[in-house]
Amino acid sequence: MLNVYNMNTFYGDSHVLHNVSLTVEKGKVTVLLGRNGMGKTTTIHSIMGMVPAKTGKIVLEQTEIQDKTSFQISRLGIGLVPQGRRIFPNLTVKENLMTTYRPAENGWTLDQIYAMFPRLKERESSMGGDLSGGEQQMLSIGRALLTNPKVLLLDEPSEGLSPLMVQEVTEIIRQLKQQGLTILLVEQNLAMALELADFVYILNKGAVVFGGTPNELDIHVKNKYLLLSS
Amino acid sequence: NSAIQSTTKNEGGTAKNDGTIKIGALLPKSGVYASLGKNLEMGMKLYFESIGWKVAGKDIELIVEDTEADPQVGLRKARKLIDQDQVDLLTGTVSTAVAYAIRDEVDKKKMPFLVSHAGGNDLTRSKRSDYIWRSSFSSWQIGYSLGQWAYDHIGKTVYIAAADYAFGREVAAAFKEAYTAAGGKVVGEVYPPLGNNDYSSYLTTIKNANADAVYAFFAGSDAVKFVQQYEQFGLKKEKKLIGSGWLVSEDVRKQQGNAGVGTIASIFWDYHLDTKENKAFIAAFEKKYNARPTIEALEGYDAAKIIAEALETVGGDASDPDKVVEAISNVQFVSPRGPIQFDKETHHIIQNMYIIETNLVNGQAENKVIEVIEKVKDPGQ
């Protein structure tokens, strides 16, 4: 569904991603792990066209998208839940959801989002910037779903959510997967990530150092790239 | 010449290029007064061209610097003309503030300066300088000249409206002085800001006041707006509009449509002045520029002529500023505006003032001279 080949991304002169290649299979949850500052967000941003890759190829279904702008990429069917939520603070909750709404047949609607996150309905006319951290995270997820994407990029969606909401979101992602949505998930919450993952990549210093099923992710690899082992 | 040299030596009179005479003109070429500056320059060039850019066998070189009607810039440019270009003579300034700003510099450096527009009274009164002579007008001349006439012919009470800056206030005060001296009564005064955009509020106030006439001093775009709105708010039918000639001068009258018709004003020149000098001047100007001269063009023309005649007297030798100034003071001739000469006491010009009325001629608003007040002299204090 989404393939990344030998992607290299720079911020100015600093080379952040080194030949990153990923395969995100249709209807699967692919998880991207790695410690802080390893390039996970950069990978997501490069796919989304927000920090365009310098070299490499990104293919969505049959379309090459590495040279497209982010709004085109979004319209091709990639949705984004960004890190840090990036809610529009000066828009109301409803405006946040509806401004970029793209209706689709059997797609998500405002009512469904409200049903999923009743808290958002209660705060419907509050400014996005006034919401609590967790509420903003829900809003960010809802906002992405309302663009009715085929592929969903989630960058730490559980951040700031209460354990109960984490389970809820886990459940939602599972459902989305069942509905055939393709998902690339970046997570620090290993429990959640591994519960959902069909396939796992680990990024270290901007390079892919592991790719395999959750079962193949042994304690060695984890210790080396994810946990504090001193 | 380094700065040290020129400030330690007493006489700055180093040998200049003897072949040409350099005249520096400080005129606004950008900003609100740009068109005045442009017309002054056109007038000057017209005259110099008529004498082949030569006087007493020497070439005339005219260096025009843009003052932006800003005193700081004016001073900077004056310094450039004096220190850098080493001009023999300065002329110009539309803005009185600029003239005041360069007054000390000119005085200190003994640079003959013929003021060709700026009309602030003090220039030939408290700020008088041996080297400054004025060929244009003073605000007093403009305002005072209509006072008696207005009392005799218009009415016993007036309302004064003038743009709120030094010149506007000086003109208004001079009018008031003459008008009240004649026995008239000023029932109210109002001073809208310069460049005011909407006169409706003032006009409503004036309309509801008890006055026979309104004396107004406005110029340029203010004059267009004021005169138009004066008619639109229905004042024209009730109160005669009188004022300075700039209210209905060449550069604004056409834009006012017929709103200005009926206005009475006092001024020192008009396009329709019926003298042979004026006819010749207008013909020459229209031939060269294909447009009517404005009063500023006339000022430029006269200033150029005064300079040329003075230089002729000194035989083209401008090295002694005192002699140049002396020569200027003796210039007199019949200008398109009538006979002119300098008052040696005040350094200010003595000239006729004209009462003009705006009439409709072939569907066009045109001015007509209805009375001449001869040889008006500024009191000098």
Next chain:
Amino acid sequence: MNRQVFIGIVAVILLIAVPFFFSLFYLNLLAEILVLAIFALSLNVLVGYTGLVSLGHAAFFGIGAYASALLAKEWSPQFLLILLASVLIAAAASAVIGLFCVKVNGFYFLMLTLAFSQMIYSFVHQSTTITGGSNGLSGLPSPMLGTIDLSNPVFLYYSIVLVFVVVYIVLGLIVKSPFGHVLIGIRENEMRMKAMGYNTALYKYIAFIIAGAIGGISGALYSNLNGFVSPNDVYWTMSGSVLIMVLIGGAGTMIGPVLGAAFIVILETIVSSYTTVWTMIIGIIFILFVVFMPRGLVGFARLFQKLAAHRLPISQKGTKPLVNNEANQ
């Protein structure tokens, strides 16, 4: 001796040498540039360091200029006395105006400073008896330094150079000091600075007063240099042009505003002598600046330096290891 001090000393020597080599016109022009450079430096304290963009800074320039003019007329021709008194008056005025202005932010700050300066303008413009109205005050007595008559342009020039050097050094020290860093912090994120325990309103207020006082110095110098003051000194166009000097030179640097002042004054004087469409040429230059050197003259100079030194510009990230926790492993 460090390089900056060295460059500074060379610059001062050059300034001292100018009257021996250049004509009076250039001397006066340079004096004017130095005065306006002081003005731009003062505004830069607000715009460049504290992040407060003022469009009313001419208020303090004008107050300094008028105070100096009136004091010279009515009180004493002593240059230093007048300078000191004008600065105090300008500081007092900025203390009053600042009280209100530092309460608002961003564009509202810009407009509130504009409002105050325009109110002062209209006062100056209208109280003809005190300020001379639209004609301004001219024919001011020439300043004295002790018994030296500063009507000699060379002496006056040296006095201005002296004031300029003092102001430059003092401001240069301030912006590099911890206090200066507080101002920069406020520019970047006022809320965080509060959380760090800084009374940001007070710091902004102090910066406003410093800027106002130094603006007053430049105004007082200006009236001494020109021998007159006019309402244009207080008008918003003056605030606008000094803001442009700061921006074109490079806000938030010390040398930037000085370069900006020099650039604008020279450009205006020279270009307008050759063509009537000089506004257009200056406009085009502004546009080119934004497009090709958005960081001002200073940014341009830096880039040039870097290229000349064959160093890679801006970021040293390339050499930095991506991981920051290796030390802990």
Next chain:
Amino acid sequence: MDIIAAQLVNGVSYGMLLFVITCGLSLVFGILGVLNLAHGSLYMIGAYVAYTLTTQLFENFWLALLIAPLIVAVLSLIIELILLRPTYHLGHLSQVLLTFGLAYVIHDVTSIIWGSDVLSIPLPSFLSETLHFFHQEFPAYRLFVIVAGVVLASCLWFVQEKTRWGAMIRAGLSDKEMISALGVNIKLVFTVVFLVGGYLAGIGGVIASPILGLYPSMEFQTLILALVVLVVGGLGSIAGTFVASLVVGIVETFGRFLVPELSLFLVFALMAVILISKPNGLLGKQVIKH
């Protein structure tokens, strides 16, 4: 009493004149966040083009009102594409320099094309009539200005409140990258809004200049006036600009009536008082908080 009523009408009509001048700026700066100091210049071009159209080409005011703003809009489009778009990321201070430079360029270009004389736009005859009420006379054109102001305000209010555009622009202002990543071609949105702003500036020029006149440097005067009205109302809301126009119009008119000596002082004093008591203007949206 009549005079009070008459002054009130004067105030309202002046207020609407201010609104006509300011609404474009309110859109471009207040809502789009582009500090366009060349806005007054666009206004001026609208006025000058209308002058040429009414005096030299068609002698028809209505046609000028239709065509001149379109020309200004095209010009704004070019400005946006060539100058602003590549420099948005540099922030407001760069925009100050850029658009100020642009204003300088336009200043000279117009004086080359139209000269530096004072000009005025002739009106169709029925608009130059004088109407009578409150025992006072009142120019018909001023009533037209009031109507135009109200119509413009309603259109803008509708677009801002009832369409997604308003929200999109606000979203784009706070996070351009994110709104793009959600599928909005924000650059296009900005371009279109800027173009509409230019169009409104053109309309302002055509409608206001029969009253305010055409003269060199008119653009800077208009700009300052518009900025004042804009901040008094508060950034980010057409309603605020509308209210502010009326407030400024009425206060100024009565100020000139009651204390004419303070005319020059008044607008700025009003603005200062309002900003001191309401730091975000009368109806300004709260600045983005953390």
Next chain:
Amino acid sequence: MEKDVILHVERISKHFGGLQIIKDVSLSVRKGERIGMIGPNGAGKTTFFHLLAGDLLPTGGKIYYKGREMTNMPNFKRAQEGIVRTFQKNNLLNELTVLDNLLLVLQRKRGMANVWFKPRNARRAPALFAEAEHLLETWGLKEIANERVKTLSYGEQRQVEILLGIAMEPDVLLLDEPTAGMSQAETTYIVQLLHQLPKDLTVMVIEHDLDVVFGLAERMIVLYDGYILIDGTPDEVRGDERVNEIYIGKGKTVGAERL
């Protein structure tokens, strides 16, 4: 009031328009206590911190600190007096380097903020720079000391956020989700460091990572819908049905969060 009570909150409340977010909350905190604060999203935890730190003023009620009332004291003053918070959403000086961010904290603490005429550099203020270096070293941020904050990854910025709070040397430290966005490795490391903070430092921490919060806290407060649902020991909270229902969720127990 007991002598070692450092912070005492008396029936504070906070409304936003019609919404009442904090409802008559009272609380006493003793010096050196480690308090964990949990509660569903939108319960009002962050708002409560805003009130304590002075970023918002309460609509009703009183706050006492070290025996003095400080309900209306402005935020910067509280920071000076020792109540320091970190932000849930990164709130740093993004254009400056990490070191510069830190130095701004240290220079005020060392009373240098009002030095006007002495440059602030390593030569003139060696003690300041040494201290900064030491802190950066301890918190594992030395490599990024000279990076501009805005070029850091999200998790790195979170670490800076905490460091700035700690560097203030507060008496009461309010940490708002300190480890959110941090990787497991960094979380473990930071938690270790938090354990090493001086014993007399009072810490309140909001966290959704139950391992972290139960690891740190000796007292737990559960905020629910603007009021305190439970104020007790970690064990009391762990066992409480209601907490499982509204916050932790069924089938989950604390400690099973991680692998």
